[in-house]
Amino acid sequence: MPGFEVFGEEEKREIMEVLDTGVLFRYEFPEQRKGIYKVRTFEEKFAAYSGAKYGQAVTSGTVALKVALAVLGVGPGDEVITQGFTFVATWEAILDIGAVPVFTEIDETLNMDPADLEKKITDKTRAIIPVHMMGSAARIEEIVAIADRHGIPVIEDTAQAAGAKLNGKGLGSFGRLGTFSFDAVKTMTTGEGGMVITDDEELWRKMSEYHDHGHDHAQNPGGRGGEGRSFIGFNYRMMELQGAIGLAQLAKLDLMIETQKLHKTRLKEAAAGIPGATFRTQLDEEGDNATFFAFLMPDATKAQAVNAVLKAEGCGAIYFADNTWHYYPKWEHLLGGKTLAESGWPFVSHGKRRVVYDKDALPQSAEIMGRCLVFQVPIKMSEERLQEICAALEKAASAV
Ligand SMILES: *Cc1c(COP(=O)(O)O)cnc(C)c1O
Numbered sequence: 169m170p171g172f173e174v175f176g177e178e179e180k181r182e183i184m185e186v187l188d189t190g191v192l193f194r195y196e197f198p199e200q201r202k203g204i205y206k207v208r209t210f211e212e213k214f215a216a217y218s219g220a221k222y223g224q225a226v227t228s229g230t231v232a233l234k235v236a237l238a239v240l241g242v243g244p245g246d247e248v249i250t251q252g253f254t255f256v257a258t259w260e261a262i263l264d265i266g267a268v269p270v271f272t273e274i275d276e277t278l279n280m281d282p283a284d285l286e287k288k289i290t291d292k293t294r295a296i297i298p299v300h301m302m303g304s305a306a307r308i309e310e311i312v313a314i315a316d317r318h319g320i321p322v323i324e325d326t327a328q329a330a331g332a333k334l335n336g337k338g339l340g341s342f343g344r345l346g347t348f349s350f351d352a353v354k355t356m357t358t359g360e361g362g363m364v365i366t367d368d369e370e371l372w373r374k375m376s377e378y379h380d381h382g383h384d385h386a387q388n389p390g391g392r393g394g395e396g397r398s399f400i401g402f403n404y405r406m407m408e409l410q411g412a413i414g415l416a417q418l419a420k421l422d423l424m425i426e427t428q429k430l431h432k433t434r435l436k437e438a439a440a441g442i443p444g445a446t447f448r449t450q451l452d453e454e455g456d457n458a459t460f461f462a463f464l465m466p467d468a469t470k471a472q473a474v475n476a477v478l479k480a481e482g483c484g485a486i487y488f489a490d491n492t493w494h495y496y497p498k499w500e501h502l503l504g505g506k507t508l509a510e511s512g513w514p515f516v517s518h519g520k521r522r523v524v525y526d527k528d529a530l531p532q533s534a535e536i537m538g539r540c541l542v543f544q545v546p547i548k549m550s551e552e553r554l555q556e557i558c559a560a561l562e563k564a565a566s567a568v
Pocket residue numbers: 227228229230231254255257258299325327328348349350351360361362
């Protein structure tokens with residue numbers, strides 16, 4: 169997750185262009201801004217890069233999900249399906265729009281299991297959000313086919329997979345909408361920020377209005393503030409400074425991914441020597457954005473034994489089974505239905521608990537996560553550190 173690693177002169181130059189005009193707001197100030205529209209340009213370039221017609225920049229990846237759900241008309245009483253291995257933000261957005269999250273199993277892609285998705289669809293399902301976790305594709309073509317059969321729109325949570333592809337097509341461009349995050353630790357960063365991409369002009373116009381208090385950004389006789397409003401919006405506007413940084417980071421994205429791929433290949437070769445080790449299923453190895461490297465042991469005991477050796481060598485892997493931010497059984501606040509709403513909504517209605525989450529509801533995911541070990545793959549990895557990790561993996565190979 170390396171965008172911050174390559175922050176440099178290019179970003180500073182872009183930022184200075186904005187500071188020279190003094191216009192930090194993405195709209196208005198036509199004379200003062202001297203033709204500089206950083207957020208708008210970033211939207212156009214990012215959408216084109218990702219293979220979509222339109223881009224809508226917003227303040228975060230979490231908001232990107234919320235805006236996508238909003239323009240699909242999702243709200244209270246609806247269910248939205250996502251996977252039990254994702255960052256909490258995915259289901260926070262579902263709850264924030266008033267809907268209830270439903271969780272599917274993952275398979276060895278470490279993403280949504282299409283077979284389980286089919287089982288979780290009900291007559292209340294209004295959207296499906298597969299997540300391309302750790303830079304690699306979910307079975308998005310199968311998922312979209314299932315969703316189409318049921319007439320349910322797909323939002324791809326592509327927060328961790330900017331620049332990744334499946335058979336040459338950008339992740340995020342398969343569903344009705346694709347969302348991205350540019351937070352401080354993502355593949356490319358604007359400090360805080362997000363984007364929604366789509367080919368659907370009407371959805372894009374709705375996003376544009378919704379994210380800016382209902383302002384209509386098409387040319388209109390009333391001018392900004394004088395236009396009529398189609399619906400009630402909110403404020404999720406991105407700043408020009410973020411747009412400027414985004415442009416500089418986007419220009420570096422291909423190179424970042426290429427460098428990570430080289431490092432990831434080295435780690436993969438070293439891990440291949442561990443008896444019983446297999447790799448996460450990748451539908452398109454070439455399209456991987458390579459921010460993470462995941463491998464699986466035959467069982468949890470072996471995975472922990474391998475990680476004990478890695479840790480002793482100062483090279484411990486991430487064990488997501490114990491991670492409290494990304495994995496369903498560890499989300500105690502969700503399982504307990506703890507919200508700030510005194511009514512308990514949406515988990516409680518009229519004093520009665522209406523949504524109950526069982527900690528053990530995803531046994532297939534638990535089985536997979538229990539034997540999964542993950543390394544983050546930085547861009548600026550010294551040869552020394554790379555050799556250290558490879559040596560630790562070799563040592564682990566002879567220990568199990
Ligand atoms: C980071 C992340 C988000 C949220 O992005 P923010 O910009 O931090 O709000 C959403 N989904 C996933 C899978 C993420 O990793």
